[in-house]
Amino acid sequence: MALSKRKRAEYFRYSQYTLLVVIAVVIAFLADWEQIRTAFFNFKTMGDMFPNVITIALKNTLIYTALGFAFGLALGLVLALMKLSSIAPYRWIATIYIEFFRGIPALLVFIGLAFGVPLAFQIQFDIYSTVMLALGIVGAAYMAETIRAGIQAVPKGQVEAARSLGMSQGRAMITIVIPQAFRIILPPLTNELILLTKDSSLIYIIGLARDQYELTKFGRETLSRSPSLTPILVVGLCYLIITLPLGYLSRYLERRSGGKKVSVL
Amino acid sequence: MSEISVEITGLKKSFGSLDVLKGIDVTVNRGDVVCIIGPSGSGKSTLLRCVNLLEEPNDGKIVVNGVELTDPDVDIDLARTKIGMVFQSFNLFSHLNVLANLTVAQRKVLKRGEKEAQEIALRNLDRVGLKEKANSMPAQLSGGQQQRVAIARALSMDPDVMLFDEPTSALDPELVGDVLGVMRQLADEGMTMLVVTHEMQFAREVADKVIFMDGGYIVEEGPAAEVIGNPQEERTQEFLARVLDPTHHGPSDPA
Numbered sequence: 001m002a003l004s005k006r007k008r009a010e011y012f013r014y015s016q017y018t019l020l021v022v023i024a025v026v027i028a029f030l031a032d033w034e035q036i037r038t039a040f041f042n043f044k045t046m047g048d049m050f051p052n053v054i055t056i057a058l059k060n061t062l063i064y065t066a067l068g069f070a071f072g073l074a075l076g077l078v079l080a081l082m083k084l085s086s087i088a089p090y091r092w093i094a095t096i097y098i099e100f101f102r103g104i105p106a107l108l109v110f111i112g113l114a115f116g117v118p119l120a121f122q123i124q125f126d127i128y129s130t131v132m133l134a135l136g137i138v139g140a141a142y143m144a145e146t147i148r149a150g151i152q153a154v155p156k157g158q159v160e161a162a163r164s165l166g167m168s169q170g171r172a173m174i175t176i177v178i179p180q181a182f183r184i185i186l187p188p189l190t191n192e193l194i195l196l197t198k199d200s201s202l203i204y205i206i207g208l209a210r211d212q213y214e215l216t217k218f219g220r221e222t223l224s225r226s227p228s229l230t231p232i233l234v235v236g237l238c239y240l241i242i243t244l245p246l247g248y249l250s251r252y253l254e255r256r257s258g259g260k261k262v263s264v265l
Numbered sequence: 266m267s268e269i270s271v272e273i274t275g276l277k278k279s280f281g282s283l284d285v286l287k288g289i290d291v292t293v294n295r296g297d298v299v300c301i302i303g304p305s306g307s308g309k310s311t312l313l314r315c316v317n318l319l320e321e322p323n324d325g326k327i328v329v330n331g332v333e334l335t336d337p338d339v340d341i342d343l344a345r346t347k348i349g350m351v352f353q354s355f356n357l358f359s360h361l362n363v364l365a366n367l368t369v370a371q372r373k374v375l376k377r378g379e380k381e382a383q384e385i386a387l388r389n390l391d392r393v394g395l396k397e398k399a400n401s402m403p404a405q406l407s408g409g410q411q412q413r414v415a416i417a418r419a420l421s422m423d424p425d426v427m428l429f430d431e432p433t434s435a436l437d438p439e440l441v442g443d444v445l446g447v448m449r450q451l452a453d454e455g456m457t458m459l460v461v462t463h464e465m466q467f468a469r470e471v472a473d474k475v476i477f478m479d480g481g482y483i484v485e486e487g488p489a490a491e492v493i494g495n496p497q498e499e500r501t502q503e504f505l506a507r508v509l510d511p512t513h514h515g516p517s518d519p520a
Contacts, residue, residue: 160319161356161415165370165422166346175373180360 042228049222049234056211057218058238064200064214065242067128068135069193075136076143081173083148094144101141106199110134114206127212131203139196143189150185151177190250194243215239269328270295270426270457271316276325278311285311287481289325293426293474298458300468300489303478304504309461312478313430316459317348330425346374349419353431355411357403363390363414364399367421375422382421389417393447409440413447426457433464465508469493477501 003011082094101109113134118124125133154177162172182189201216208217219235271293278286285308293299301309314320316327318334318341327334332344358366367386371377377385390396393413403411412432419427429448433441445467452458452471462468468475468489475492477485477500485498496502 155354155356157352157354157356158358161350161352161358162370163342164317164319164345164348164350165418166342166374167370168342171373175369176358176360180358183360 039229040233042226042230045222045226045228045230046234049218049231053215053218053234053238057213057215057235058241060212061197061200061214061238062242063128064131064135064203065193065197067132068139068200069196071132071136072139072143072192072196073189075140076147077178079140079144080147080151083144084151098141098144101138106134106138107202107205109138110202110205113137127206127208130206131200134202135196135199138199139192142195143192146185146188146192147181150181153184154180187250187254190246190253194246194250197242197246198239268295269293270297270330271459272326272328273312273316274326276312276315276327277323278308278315278320279323285481286315286322289481289483291476291483293457293459295457296455297473298452298456298460298471299474299476300472301459301461301476301478302463302465302468302493302504302508303484307478308481309478310430313428313459313461316428317345317350319350342374346370346422347425349422349424349427351412351415351419351427351429351432353434355403355408355415355435357411357415357418359403361403362399363395363401363403363406366403366414367418370418371421385421385423386417389420390414392420392450393417394443407440408436409443412436412444416444416447416451420451426459427451429458429460429462431461431463433462463508465493465505477504479504 079094079097082090083098085091085094110130113125113130158176158180159172162176163169167175200214203214204217204220208214213221215235215238219231222231223229269292271291273289273291276286276289276291277284289308289312291299291312301312303309311320315322316329316334318327322335325335329344329348332339332347334341334344357363358369361369364383364386367389368379368382371382371385372379387396387399390399393416395410395413395417398406398410398414403414406414416427416432432448433444436444441464445464448458448460448467449471460468460472470489472489474486475489476483477492477496477498479500485492485496485501491497492501493505496505
């Protein structure tokens with residue numbers, strides 16, 4: 001007799017588990033564990049990296065990301081409002097900006113800001129301004145769309161109530177709509193912060209002094225003087241120290257706001 | 266000041282090719298309660314929303330307390346502070362607690378000080394019987410409580426006239442009475458009110474004048490007892506028969 005549907009589903013599940021175990025065993029068998037140990041777990045290199053990996057590199061990554069995020073958020077809000085403006089040229093400018101900076105690699109923006117703008121305008125930004133502008137310019141393009149969606153997600157009745165109480169369009173936007181929009185978009189904005197954290201690694205393209213190193217640059221520098229790949233492992237873990245809690249925060253905020261996003265199997 | 270609070274003449278409004286209001290004349294005397302009734306799609310909510318220019322009229326003239334709102338040079342934000350509005354869906358500011366809902370416009374628009382604004386807010390919360398909810402968030406309140414807070418919010422601006430756009434239509438039946446009670450009390454205190462409603466009992470007992478609208482026109486208007494108790498127009502009779510005794514009539518469109 002043919003198997004029942006439920007039985008078949010059960011066997012299918014078992015076969016999947018078996019397959020996964022087999023793949024894991026094969027990989028474990030093929031890997032050269034001695035090599036991996038020496039290449040990634042050189043404890044002397046690890047020891048040498050501390051405390052600078054934390055006090056300089058991790059700290060700078062956080063500072064650069066925060067600067068970029070703050071500037072990007074402000075610029076993104078302006079772009080979102082332009083995109084919703086009744087003045088058509090504002091909408092065009094915002095659309096062009098967003099499409100352009102979402103469409104090119106962030107690395108190009110860094111190069112342009114670090115080398116192109118100083119050439120073209122005869123101005124030299126300091127390191128913090130460059131990073132803030134570069135990360136912010138790229139982040140703003142992504143955040144603008146998120147913020148616009150958030151603003152449009154605020155029920156129309158909220159604006160009508162505000163206007164009926166005598167608030168001007170701008171006043172209603174600032175006092176009523178934007179605060180509610182930000183509650184709605186807090187989870188996606190947190191994700192944006194995670195992306196920016198990783199994008200801050202692109203600063204390596206700019207010449208940095210030793211105390212300006214962020215995690216990736218620090219890792220690469222240590223790597224060049226190290227007999228192993230251990231520095232990469234260490235800075236990778238450092239990124240996770242930042243990004244994992246942000247990921248949890250994002251999901252927590254989403255649950256708390258009763259987000260309808262159900263994880264898809 | 267004149268005895269006339271709201272004067273609407275020749276009001277027309279269309280959305281695209283759809284004519285919603287086809288020439289409306291309404292006069293509301295100071296201190297009067299005027300109820301607007303009629304089937305959905307008759308334009309009664311649009312009419313109400315034109316009175317504070319939430320909808321921009323295409324033609325006609327609207328004068329509220331001597332200020333012509335349809336004048337292009339009018340300061341509409343200033344004019345709206347004198348026209349309170351209560352919505353079907355309450356529209357409390359969901360990120361602010363009850364007290365802040367009542368003070369935010371007082372502070373930002375009327376530029377009242379914090380203490381004064383709070384005193385006025387608490388006084389009006391007391392009027393609607395919800396003083397103890399001052400620190401609650403809107404989401405923690407029942408629909409009826411939210412609507413009473415919305416009324417208190419509008420009252421906190423010291424309006425000359427209050428507009429109610431189906432204030433009880435979104436409420437559970439057992440909560441309707443609380444809101445109507447507050448409205449009746451307001452009427453007794455002499456507030457000028459323009460009310461779009463399906464509550465015939467309320468209209469009959471509280472309204473000084475009832476307006477029946479259908480198809481973008483005013484079909485019939487007059488004292489509540491006459492329009493509701495003894496309607497002259499066929500369409501009014503039909504509508505009231507359906508509303509007052511809904512189980513004893515066939516489908517409204519026998520086509």
